Amino acid sequence: MSNTPHELAEEFPAQALRISALKEQDAHFARLVEEYHEINRAVHRAETRVEAVSDEHEAELRKKRGALKDQIWQRISA
DSSP states (O other): OOOSOOOHHHHHHGGHHHHHHHHHHHHHHHHHHHHHHHHHHHHHHHHHHSOOOOHHHHHHHHHHHHHHHHHHHHHHHH
């Protein structure tokens, strides 16, 4: 388990400008990024025990975060 937040700017540092531009140009992409941030914050709260959740729920949150990250990567690398 990692207590390090997985912010998109840290995950894709070379793509920060592309992410910013796509958020402004593409409403669907902006929603993906917002959902990623919401899930990422929930995972971080669970990992740091700020918010008590079951191990299963925490694992599900991580899966959702990973799926969103994959979708975001597909959009920024297209």
